[in-house]
Amino acid sequence: MSDLTHLTISQARAKLRGKEITAAEITEAYLSAIERANPVLNAYVTVTEDKARDMAKASDAKLAKGEGGALEGIPLGIKDLFGTEGVHTQACSHVLDGFRPRYESTVTTNLWADGAVMLGKLNMDEFAMGSSNETSYYGPVINPWRRSRLDTVVMPTTHQGDGGFVSAGGTRTARTLDNAQLVPGGSSGGSASAVSAFLCAGATATDTGGSIRQPAAFTGTVGIKPTYGRCSRWGIVAFASSLDQAGPIARDVRDAAILLKSMASVDPKDTTSVDRPVPDYEAAIGKPIKGMKVGIPKEYRVDGMPEDIEALWQKGIAWLKDAGAEIVDISLPHTKYALPAYYIVAPAEASSNLARYDGVRYGLRVPGKDIIDMYEKTRAAGFGREVKRRIMIGTYVLSAGYYDAYYLQAQKVRTLIKRDFENVFAAGVDVILTPATPSAAFGVADEDMASDPVKMYLNDIFTVTVNMAGLPGIAVPAGLDAKGLPLGLQLIGRPFDEETLFQTAHVIEQAAGTFQPEKWW
Amino acid sequence: MSVDLQTVKRVAHLARIAVSEEDAERMTGELNAILGFVEQLNEVDVSGVEPMTSVTPMEMKKRQDVVTDGSKATDIVANAPATDENFFLVPKVVE
Numbered sequence: 001m002s003d004l005t006h007l008t009i010s011q012a013r014a015k016l017r018g019k020e021i022t023a024a025e026i027t028e029a030y031l032s033a034i035e036r037a038n039p040v041l042n043a044y045v046t047v048t049e050d051k052a053r054d055m056a057k058a059s060d061a062k063l064a065k066g067e068g069g070a071l072e073g074i075p076l077g078i079k080d081l082f083g084t085e086g087v088h089t090q091a092c093s094h095v096l097d098g099f100r101p102r103y104e105s106t107v108t109t110n111l112w113a114d115g116a117v118m119l120g121k122l123n124m125d126e127f128a129m130g131s132s133n134e135t136s137y138y139g140p141v142i143n144p145w146r147r148s149r150l151d152t153v154v155m156p157t158t159h160q161g162d163g164g165f166v167s168a169g170g171t172r173t174a175r176t177l178d179n180a181q182l183v184p185g186g187s188s189g190g191s192a193s194a195v196s197a198f199l200c201a202g203a204t205a206t207d208t209g210g211s212i213r214q215p216a217a218f219t220g221t222v223g224i225k226p227t228y229g230r231c232s233r234w235g236i237v238a239f240a241s242s243l244d245q246a247g248p249i250a251r252d253v254r255d256a257a258i259l260l261k262s263m264a265s266v267d268p269k270d271t272t273s274v275d276r277p278v279p280d281y282e283a284a285i286g287k288p289i290k291g292m293k294v295g296i297p298k299e300y301r302v303d304g305m306p307e308d309i310e311a312l313w314q315k316g317i318a319w320l321k322d323a324g325a326e327i328v329d330i331s332l333p334h335t336k337y338a339l340p341a342y343y344i345v346a347p348a349e350a351s352s353n354l355a356r357y358d359g360v361r362y363g364l365r366v367p368g369k370d371i372i373d374m375y376e377k378t379r380a381a382g383f384g385r386e387v388k389r390r391i392m393i394g395t396y397v398l399s400a401g402y403y404d405a406y407y408l409q410a411q412k413v414r415t416l417i418k419r420d421f422e423n424v425f426a427a428g429v430d431v432i433l434t435p436a437t438p439s440a441a442f443g444v445a446d447e448d449m450a451s452d453p454v455k456m457y458l459n460d461i462f463t464v465t466v467n468m469a470g471l472p473g474i475a476v477p478a479g480l481d482a483k484g485l486p487l488g489l490q491l492i493g494r495p496f497d498e499e500t501l502f503q504t505a506h507v508i509e510q511a512a513g514t515f516q517p518e519k520w521w
Numbered sequence: 522m523s524v525d526l527q528t529v530k531r532v533a534h535l536a537r538i539a540v541s542e543e544d545a546e547r548m549t550g551e552l553n554a555i556l557g558f559v560e561q562l563n564e565v566d567v568s569g570v571e572p573m574t575s576v577t578p579m580e581m582k583k584r585q586d587v588v589t590d591g592s593k594a595t596d597i598v599a600n601a602p603a604t605d606e607n608f609f610l611v612p613k614v615v616e
Contacts, residue, residue, distance in 0.1 A: 102596035228576045242576065271582045272575075340559040351536060358537070360609050365602035371612045372537070380539035388538055389551055395536040396524065396552070405522070406559070411572035413565050418573065453551055454558045470576025495577065 004029035005198040009074055009255040012201060016063055016073045023059035023073025026201075027052050027117055030075045034119065034199050040521040043184075043194040045080055045138045046088040047120035055117040062115065071262055072115030077200035079191050080121045081128055082108050082246075083235035087118075091237040092136040093126045095382025096363040105235025106267045107204060107246050114262040119200050123190030126384045127354065128211055128239045131459035132442070132449065133189025135386040143184040143219060143441050144197035144517040148175040148484035175484055177520055182441040182485075185215030185459070191249045192219040196517060202250040202259050206236060208243045209342055210437075210463030213475035216249050217436035217488030220477040220515035222256045222505065223249045225463075227495045228470035229274035231260075232267035240349035241272075243342075243467045252514055253476060253506045257281035260498065276496060284499035285506045290324030292504070295429035299335035300462060302438060308481040309435045316433055316478055316489045319511040320504065330429060332420040337413050338465040343457060344397050344410035345468075350387075351394025357382060389453065418469040425494050431504050434462050436475040436488035462490060472498045476505040478512045486515050522560075523553045 004026045007015065015021045031049055038044050052075065059073035078084060080092050083101040090096035104112075112118070125135040133141040153172050184193040188205035192215035195203050205212040207225035216223025224247045231246040238244065248259035261281050267273040296317060301310070321327050359365035359378030366381050368374035383391070397406035424432070438461055442449065449456045466473035472495070475488040489508060493501045524532070529549045533540040540548065594607040603610035 099600050102593070102599055229579075268582070268584065272577070274577060274579060275582075334565070337562055337565055340562050343555060343559055344562075355537075359602060360611055361598075362600035363602070368612065371614050373539075374612055375537040376534075376539035379537055383538070389548065389555075391536050391538065392529070392532055392548060392552060393555055396528075396532045396556075399532065399535060402522075408572055409562050409565075409567060410559075411574075412567035412570045413562055414573040415570050416565065416567070418576065452554065454554055457558075 005033050007201070008251055009071070009201050009258050012074060017068060019063070023056040023063065023117060024053070026073065027056035027075050027119075030119055030200060037197055037199055037521050041142045041144060041193050041197055041199070042139055043123055043141050043190045043197065043199055044077065044120045045092060045123050045190070048087055048118055051087070052117050052119050055112070059115050059117060069113065069115035070258070071111060073117060074115070074201050075117045075119050076111060077119050077122045077191060077194045077203040078108060079188055079204050079206060080124050081206050081237045082204055083237070084108055084118070084121065088121050089237070090137070091127045092124045092138050093382065093384070093387070094137045094364060095357045095379065099362050101235075103235060106232035106265065106269060107236065107263045110265050111204070111262055116262070122194055122203060125187035125189065126387050127237065127350070128187040128206055128208055129350070129386050129390055130186040131210070131214060131456050132183040133186040133215070134183060134444065135186070135384050137384065140444055141184050141189040141193045142444070143182040144193060144521065145182060145219060145441060145485055146517070146520065147178040147180060147182070149178070151176055175518065177518060181444045183218070183444055185218035185441065187211040188215045188223070188249060192216055192221055192223070195219070195221045195249050195251060197521065202248055202255055204246060204263065205249045206244060206246050207467065208239050208346060209467050210460035212247045212249060213463045213473055213488070213490060214437050214459055216475040217477070217486070218441040220486030220517070221249050221251060222253050222474065222476050223247065224256050224260060224474040224498065224501065225466065225472065226260060226264060226498055227472045229272050230264045230472070230496065230498070232265060232270040232273045234267055234269040238353040240346040241353065242349060243346060253502055253509050254282060254285055256474070257285060257502045274496070279499055281498060281502050284503040287503050288324065289320065289504055289507055292325045292430045293428050294320050294325045294327050294504075295330035295424055295432040296327060297330050297332045297335065297432060297434060299332050300434040302461065305435070305438055306481070308440075309438065309487060312479050312487050312489065313433070313435050316508060319508055320433065323507045328429060330424050330432070332424065332465070334413065334416045334420050335465055338417050338468050339457060339461055341410040341413040341417070342460070342464045342468060343393070344406050345414065347390040347394035348398050348407050349394070351391045351398065354387070354391055386453075414468050417465055421469050421471060430494075431500050432492040434490045434492065436462060436490040438462065440481050440483070440485035440487055466492055471495060472501055474501040474505050476508050477515050478508055480515065523556060524549060
């Protein structure tokens with residue numbers, strides 16, 4: 001049964017419609033995979049077995065009548081940031097203890113309307129603040145990928161198998177897995193880990209500064225942050241409202257396109273949801289990219305970037321060139337200011353959004369001698385260190401006398417960052433190719449990152465510009481580094497041109513292949 | 522710009538987060554590291570640049586001024602730590 005979990009969404013969709021398998025079977029396969037793996041990987045914070053079985057049963061009834069929706073019977077994991085009616089929704093924070101909303105987010109409503117099955121809620125950095133999934137109240141998520149060493153062993157030529165292969169000279173190369181546990185990235189670490197480890201067919205995620213694309217790159221999965229306004233933010237716990245966007249993490253480009261088609265919509269409940277019909281993203285896959293203009297920004301070549309990443313970037317350029325694209329050097333001069341501007345804008349918006357957690361309307365309450373004391377004690381006990389740090393920065397930069405120096409300056413810089421992209425697109429560039437992250441996945445409890453918050457923030461150096469400009473960006477796996485860890489490339493597109501991203505990412509995927517971790521859990 | 526211990530305590534109070542002496546000291550160092558990092562924004566010439574208010578140029582959506590939702594007081598208080606007859610209960614604020 002476990003091989004059912006290895007089907008992509010498009011494969012499972014065909015088998016479900018062809019009645020070769022049932023939604024109940026594939027759902028059971030995922031539930032048992034989760035039961036075995038979750039004590040080790042900690043990707044799910046809650047598993048909704050009963051709901052999953054009920055939804056699968058309803059899907060099978062529809063499929064039997066030939067009435068299935070676009071995702072009928074496909075089991076998905078949902079990031080804990082999405083409001084799900086009657087089900088654990090805490091943004092993986094202690095301050096939302098016991099919160100079970102009486103409503104359903106628009107994105108998940110769309111998924112269920114298309115027939116998807118909910119397996120449970122996925123772990124994440126608290127309030128989506130983090131790049132390693134270590135700030136979760138529910139503990140870190142473990143990356144299914146581990147570092148490995150290539151060994152060459154002389155073998156009798158009759159012996160084959162167990163993961164190695166026999167070479168012409170009778171020697172065998174085998175990868176030996178290291179035991180060190182690595183982070184899956186963040187904030188959508190549970191989503192990335194679960195998709196990569198075959199604990200769901202696909203997952204919802206959100207991205208404020210890189211929280212879909214960085215974990216996708218760290219786990220060999222595909223993650224797309226659509227244009228701001230493409231997916232409704234209604235019912236998603238807010239972090240930084242002018243930057244937050246929902247998107248999928250999936251095992252391949254086609255699955256990401258299928259999921260985004262269902263997640264995206266025009267929603268009157270979100271005033272920033274854009275009135276544009278949702279195109280059929282899957283139709284863009286397989287279209288030739290001959291003559292497409294691909295921009296390579298020189299500012300993304302940063303000091304101390306590992307050679308593996310530079311080499312991978314060059315490979316990506318060569319693949320697109322081979323497919324007939326025209327490669328052009330471009331400049332995005334304000335790139336280096338995106339991350340510092342982000343660390344003013346995002347905390348400022350967060351400090352305002354998180355003011356609502358006061359122990360009155362939902363979640364945790366710690367009693368105090370008066371109401372102010374109750375607020376202060378509740379928030380001190382309910383928020384983790386990283387969340388407090390960002391609320392403090394946000395409160396400071398918005399406080400009287402500092403607003404112009406910090407917030408206003410940052411919003412002006414943001415205009416310049418967006419203008420850089422507009423100039424490049426106006427000059428005829430269709431899509432921009434960059435590395436997705438400045439490194440491969442790092443270790444759990446990395447000392448350098450723990451001692452210096454800014455070091456952790458640098459994880460988003462290639463992804464954060466895209467949020468600041470509201471553009472779509474996709475991370476697609478493109479190869480393994482010398483230690484056998486996945487690395488990703490990022491494609492950045494024009495506003496609402498997700499189709500070009502899927503089209504181009506598919507060319508990279510065709511050249512690079514797809515990547516699966518060796519199972520150790 | 523950098524912050525001192527007194528400023529950190531004042532900001533923590535504005536943000537309604539109780540901090541111990543030890544927390545405040547640790548936060549002072551962390552906040553100064555972040556403020557040091559964002560300092561580089563001052564090098565950017567922003568003369569004549571409008572601050573961004575919306576990433577997508579669009580007109581603010583408006584809707585008819587009609588009631589579309591409501592009459593769900595029990596849903597609204599369902600998750601509250603303390604309630605009484607559809608009211609949120611808080612410590613006494615008016616003497």
